[in-house]
Amino acid sequence: MPENEISQVSRRQFLKNAGIIVGGTAVGSSFILSACKDREIEVTKEVTKTVQVTTVKATFVCPVCSQEFDSISALASHLDSAHPGEVETITKFVCPFDNTEFGSISELKTHIESEHLVAEPLDPSIVTLNVNGVNYLLRVNNHETLAWTLREQLGLTGTKIGCDMGQCGACTVLADGVPIYACLKLSREAEGIQIETVEGISDGHELSPLQSKFQKIDAVQCGYCTPGFLMAAKGLLNVKPNPTEDEVRLALSGHICSCGNFKKTIEAVKGGV
Ligand code: FES
Ligand code: FES
Known part of the structure; x- marks a missing residue:
């Protein structure tokens, strides 16, 4: 190849002429090739990394028979049909301050907020x-x-x-x-x-x-x-x-x-x- 044409050789052409196949997975790898009459030609290759994503799926396990379900509602249906009365449900909520009992968590929350969370006066x-x-x-x-x-x-x-x-x-x-x-x-x-x-x-x-x-x-x-x-x-x-x-x-x-x-x-x- 004439010398005045060397500077115009494209990277693709050079690789083709030299018979080099570039492969691999490194990102941004640089190759300095000394060839073509002592002139240096830089070949840069960028490869996008492949990221493997794993999705975790929640599993709900029956506390009685260990059968697994995809959702909490499926587990609840299973408990109702397969184990009626076998699982104890919470029916009593007790105030930690005065031991008063309530039938729901919202009743207990209302009680605590009104009776026990009295804000201190901010005034001097x-x-x-x-x-x-x-x-x-x-x-x-x-x-x-x-x-x-x-x-x-x-x-x-x-x-x-x-x-x-x-x-x-x-x-x-x-x-x-x-x-x-x-x-x-x-x-x-x-x-x-x-x-x-x-x-x-x-x-x-x-x-x-x-x-x-x-x-x-x-x-x-x-x-x-x-x-x-x-x-x-x-x-x-x-x-x-x-x-x-x-x-x-x-x-x-x-x-x-x-x-x-x-x-x-x-x-x-x-x-x-
Ligand atoms: S701190 Fe005690 S005399 Fe100075
Ligand atoms: S004990 Fe140090 S200032 Fe009160």
């Missing part, structure tokens, strides 16, 4: 909170925590929020003298309880003896955890004025100091004030 509640001996009349959202109300509504920011999930102790306040995590207490549930925060343990001018001891021993570094430790310590000293180290460790075990100042904190509480 008006509550009276007693904090550090002062009564406050407050409007609080139903999901509002005591820690949030103390800080954001009353401005008592001595109560810190660290984890906001009951793991660090930074939010600890006293509820009727007992340490609690204020981040786990809803404000609307705190009515009728005497709440004491870190602001309440001094007179606003002089540090309390416990605070003075913390200061003297350097039981404070950044101070973020300190109000929580102070309130937990005060809760302990309310019932154990002269606690041992083990008692202090136990009482403060729900508190985390990111600065790692545990040793001096325990020392400050041990033996009381």
Whole structure:
């Protein structure tokens, strides 16, 4: 073949001339053939994959004789005719809340929706909170925590929020003298309880003896955890004025100091004030 004709040879013609039969199943396979006087001719073949689809057919099996059917209605007819009275049908629906019985699922559903699914009021509640001996009349959202109300509504920011999930102790306040995590207490549930925060343990001018001891021993570094430790310590000293180290460790075990100042904190509480 003359050289000036080589560039014009078609792919089909080349394959025919070369006597090559291309077969196979790969998609987008490329063949580089070095022939025709050192010129390269690229032959590309695309083959569409064949996908085999399998359809699954549901089978309904008779629970009495194991005979199979194509539809639920065919099975139901079979049960009626071949096994009358042999299969127990559900005729009683029992309320899981109060055990009232109903004849149908729709009756039970209506009962549960009307009697047991009472939506909580979305409106904020008006509550009276007693904090550090002062009564406050407050409007609080139903999901509002005591820690949030103390800080954001009353401005008592001595109560810190660290984890906001009951793991660090930074939010600890006293509820009727007992340490609690204020981040786990809803404000609307705190009515009728005497709440004491870190602001309440001094007179606003002089540090309390416990605070003075913390200061003297350097039981404070950044101070973020300190109000929580102070309130937990005060809760302990309310019932154990002269606690041992083990008692202090136990009482403060729900508190985390990111600065790692545990040793001096325990020392400050041990033996009381
Ligand atoms: S903020 Fe309440 S336990 Fe951490
Ligand atoms: S003193 Fe900093 S976290 Fe405790």
